[in-house]
Amino acid sequence: MFSYRHAFHAGNHADVLKHTVLIAILRHLTQKDTALTVFDTHAGAGLYRLDGEYAETSGEAANGFLRLIAEPNKAPAPVKKASAATKSIAAGLAPVIQDYLDLVASFNSKGSHKVYPGSPFIIQRLLRERDKLKLFELHPTDSKTLSANIAQLEAGRQVAVLREDGFEGLKKFLPPPARRALVLSDPSYEIKNDYARVVAMVADSMARFATGTYAVWYPIIPRPEAHDVPRKLKTLANKAGKSWLNATLTVKSSKLTADEAGEVIRPGLPASGMFIINPPHTLKAALQLALPQLAEILGQDQHATSTVESGG
Numbered sequence: 409m410f411s412y413r414h415a416f417h418a419g420n421h422a423d424v425l426k427h428t429v430l431i432a433i434l435r436h437l438t439q440k441d442t443a444l445t446v447f448d449t450h451a452g453a454g455l456y457r458l459d460g461e462y463a464e465t466s467g468e469a470a471n472g473f474l475r476l477i478a479e480p481n482k483a484p485a486p487v488k489k490a491s492a493a494t495k496s497i498a499a500g501l502a503p504v505i506q507d508y509l510d511l512v513a514s515f516n517s518k519g520s521h522k523v524y525p526g527s528p529f530i531i532q533r534l535l536r537e538r539d540k541l542k543l544f545e546l547h548p549t550d551s552k553t554l555s556a557n558i559a560q561l562e563a564g565r566q567v568a569v570l571r572e573d574g575f576e577g578l579k580k581f582l583p584p585p586a587r588r589a590l591v592l593s594d595p596s597y598e599i600k601n602d603y604a605r606v607v608a609m610v611a612d613s614m615a616r617f618a619t620g621t622y623a624v625w626y627p628i629i630p631r632p633e634a635h636d637v638p639r640k641l642k643t644l645a646n647k648a649g650k651s652w653l654n655a656t657l658t659v660k661s662s663k664l665t666a667d668e669a670g671e672v673i674r675p676g677l678p679a680s681g682m683f684i685i686n687p688p689h690t691l692k693a694a695l696q697l698a699l700p701q702l703a704e705i706l707g708q709d710q711h712a713t714s715t716v717e718s719g720g
Contacts, residue, residue: 414550414596418456419469419524421706422680424476425657426594426625427530428508428698429682429691433623434534435507436688437590443538445584446531449574449593449609451543453553454528458521468676469524471659476705477509477521493700502698527592528554532567541567542581544574575609583617594625603633607640610685614648621686628679630662641683642719651720655695656681660708678711692718 417423437444458469496502501509511530515523525533528543535541543558545551551571558567570577578591591613595602603626610622626637638654645652658679684691699714706712 414452414526415456415460416466417468417677418526419458419473420466420677421468421472421657421659421702422625422627422677423524424472424508424702424706425655425680425699426682427512427527428504428702429655429684429695430527430530430592430623431508431511431534432504432691432694433590433621433684433688434531436690437588437621438534438536438539440588442588443540443586444535445540445542445581445586445589446535447542447544447574447578447581447589447591448527448531449544449578449591450595451528451545451550451554451569451574452526452547453545453550454526454543454557455515456524456526458524471708472706473512473524474521476505476702491700491704493704496697497701497704502694502701504694504698505701527594528558528567531592532558532561532563535566537566539566540584543567543569544572544577545569546571546573575605578609578613579616582613582620587617587619589617589620591620591622592625593623597627597634600633603637607637607644610641611644614644614650614685618648618650619686621684621688624683626681626683627677628656628658628662628681629677638681638683641685645685645720649720650685651687651718653684653687653692653695653716653718654681655684655699655717656715657699657702657706658711658713659703659706661711687718692716 512525515525531541545554555569558569593606595606606624627634642652656679660678662678664674695716699716703712703714
């Protein structure tokens, strides 16, 4: 269970989606004066080097964040009939994408793109003094690295690092004192039962604190469990009478291919989604503008697409 390291995947297309959505949610939630508590159930190491051994081994950032910044205001290669997304890119990136790029840039010296902030550092950067952040990380190495990285912030009691299972650890903190919270959950799903556990965690959390905002990242891969996550979360939200939003970004086909020698080529992660319960009312319109641009820029084949669905 400790084989997964997010450092291999830092800055990939799934991170672009997750962090763009996360920033948009936090911008809205921090407009209200009341204190906010944010929970990250699978925090990872917090900061990553895109020129480090892990990231360079996978090279996933090259088709995610690094591709996005390469030519941020240029449309992809001309096509016979320009899509609406292509035209909008030419006119400039959607505000939530630009906000994401600006925030990541703030962790680097001018012109450098070596440091990539994980969710803990993105969240902390956007919080006010009165807000709290609780980070769960069970991996022994990542937990130690996370604690050391957070210590550099000198954030005092604002940020707490807990080396425990976030699915279970979250329970004792809900409802939070100020009755305002965002829960971000993005497990690796390397362990098969993570799919069921993330849904159970949201169900339990909503029973304890129905008005919180819950944001779940999930992979879109050819596994029934993966497709169950958004379907079951939608059912949970509808039964509770809560609003929801499901945003997906696909960059390539999920089908297996073969090389010239006949060896099977696995496509890697082709798509992912963010499911939010009690989303900000501003989020849908922002993502409807942004996600087609991300699909256009980050797309690796003709299957690249995006969706934004909502209800409640």
